[in-house]
Amino acid sequence: MRNTVLIPTYRRPLDLSRCLSALQTQTKPVDQVIVVVRDTDTATWNFLAEFAPNNLPLQTVTVTQPGVVAALNAGLVAVTGDIVSITDDDAAPHPDWLARINAHFIDSLVAGVGGRDWVHQGNKILDESRLVVGKLQWFGRVIGNHHLGVGEARQVDVLKGVNMSFRTQAIAGLRFDERMRGTGAQVHFEMAFTLALKRAGWQLIYDPKIAVDHYPAQRFDEDQRHNFNQIALTNLVHNETLILLEHLPTIRRMIFGFWAIFIGTRDCFGLIQWLRFLPSQGQLATRKLLASLQGRWQGYKQFKIQEQLGNFEYPNNDATT
Structure with missing residues (x-):
């Protein structure tokens, strides 16, 4: 299977550099890397102009609208792989990331695969453990915990944007929901996408061994993570x-x-x-x-x-x- 990695980025050239470097060390080489860049993001365009890809099949897509939804939808148009793996510019996939992802797509019923993001906070890594991950409870409460998941691979309802992959055949014609509000992160955009796949009868798998290191970086919108807005x-x-x-x-x-x-x-x-x-x-x-x-x-x-x-x-x- 051919693998495409899709990365939306905005004003984080140093983080993007770390992410691209991690893709260069994959045990299963990536076949296509798509970086989606805002037209006004001068810092990122300057970085990419000087970046040495070292055989990384890198291409860029320009987007004019703010927000992760517009960026990902623009990137999906350019995908040529059988599997598209999405991660954030402030994440660094582990070397066996793509190899472990592909192993789950052998099952033809699987449309999406996700894994753990090991969150780095300064010199500390969040290392708590949770068995319940990515579940929608019957009364509507959503349990995330993707960054804390342990145990065996299992079916879930929701994947997390920093570490999620999809069979391109399964998502043909499906796009991220443009009604999601926000000018940057547009929180829960991935929930709309993955629940649509569940309604269509596809399976979603969460495997904690499919891992990325996540270095939550500054956001340039109203959503400043832990500060109330x-x-x-x-x-x-x-x-x-x-x-x-x-x-x-x-x-x-x-x-x-x-x-x-x-x-x-x-x-x-x-x-x-x-x-x-x-x-x-x-x-x-x-x-x-x-x-x-x-x-x-x-x-x-x-x-x-x-x-x-x-x-x-x-x-x-x-x-x-």
């Missing part, structure tokens, strides 16, 4: 809400709405989470609650618009994930 949180919750309302069958959709508004998570507050964190976070907890509720409402409105337009099919009421 009302717009970023509202966008995140909007994206999650829209995706899940379209994916879940009717009864579970109603349960998700109740759970999201009245309970929520430690990141996307419902009323109970707000009460839980109010003593320690004060006004910040209230701002998080308001941003979360606004995102839920906006996601619901977008869902109703799509429903009226008839742009998606209702899942069966007894559907499982």
